[in-house]
Structures are given as structure tokens and as C-alpha cells.
Amino acid sequence: MRRSLQLVLTLAVAVALGFWPATPVASEEPAAAGVALFDGRTLDGWEGSADWFRVQDGAIVAGSLDKRIPRNEFLSTKQEYGDFELRLKFKLLGKGANAGVQLRSRRIPDHHEMRGYQADLGEGWWGCLYDESRRNRVLAGPDKAELAKVLKLDDWNDYRIRCQGRHIQLWINGLQTVDYTEPDEKLEQRGLIAVQIHGGPPSEAWYKDLVLEELR
Secondary structure, three states: OHHHHHHHHHHHHHHHHOOOOOOOOOOOOOOOOOEEOOOOOOOOOEEOOOOOEEEEOOEEEEEEOOOOEOOOEEEEEOOOEOOEEEEEEEEEEOOOOEEEEEEEEEEOOOOOOEEEEEEEEEOOOOOOEEEEOOOOOEEEOOOHHHHHHHOOOOOOEEEEEEEEOOEEEEEEOOEEEEEEEOOOOOOOOOEEEEEEEOOEOOEEEEEEEEEEEEOO
């Protein structure tokens, strides 16, 4: 009993003198650095058709739930980026909705399409890395069963996109869906970022909280 009392008194003195924390201190992950690509109010810094892109409730809304989308449409940044980490939130609405985020891409002259990597969105495409209007195929993709456990349909989800050198990584809601290294050293690894709505049935793609950190 005397030994227990002595131990309690020793610990109390240690806490009082600051040698021992009174309560455990949880480690905090540092907040994502970077700059906002979208100000939540206007489409300043972006280029695309006003017929298919608008700002609503602090988000970029692509497409329409009232009419079919006749072709792929893209809203792109005016600035180019090479190595970066991009974080954003997205949700898709409408049966058959399909969309994506273009990376290191270029507009095709005198055409509505863009050419380059796309972080894909939509049934059967969630979390895939697709090569839009270039090789026209999926380059890498997730375990669909694992992704289904974390994906929130018709609701906001987190997309994390990291491009460094020829290495491209994608995460949805913390689950890594792509870890891809480009084998073709001739392909350009710099370009525009864009948000897309795919041609098809009435649907909308919502994007918000787009924050980009350039990597050095």
C-alpha cells in the first residue's frame, strides 16, 4: 500500500513538473498544402462551354439532369501543370452518369475533345486511369470489390491525384485505385487539368474543393 501511494505521488509530481503528459496527445496529419483552383463562386481561371458548366452551391456542376449530353464536354484550367498533387470532392447524379478529371492534357485543335490521362468516374470506370483520345484504353484500375466498400454513390467522395515524373497514383476515399508508371518516355508529362461530363443520358458531375500542390 505504501509503495502504491509512493508511486502515485511520484507520477503526480512528474505531471506537475511537465515530465509526463497528463493525457495522451494525438498526432495530427498536417493539412494539405496548395492553392485552390476553384474559388467556389466563379469559373475564373477555367475555360469551357457555359452551356454545360455552371457554379452552384459552391461547386462546379457539369451537365444537366433535364436533357441528354450530346458529346463529351471539358472545363479546363488556363494554366498548365506538370508534377502535382490534386485533391477534390466529386459526386455523380443520374443513371448512366460518366465523367472524369483530365491530367496533363491538351485540347485537340478545332475539336471539342481533350487528349491525355483521365482519372475516371462512373459505373465500371470508378478510380481507373484512362488515356482519353490517345490510346483510348484503361491503363490501370482498382479492385472493384474493395472500391465498392468505400464508394458513396450519389454523394460526395474524395479524389486524391498525384503525378510525379512518369508516376501517377489515384485514391478514392483513402483507397488507392491506381499506381501506374508510364512506360512511354516520349509522352508529354505536362498539360492542363480539366473536369469532364461524358456525352450520354441526362446526368451531372459535381466537383468542389479543388486544391493543388505543385511538387518540386
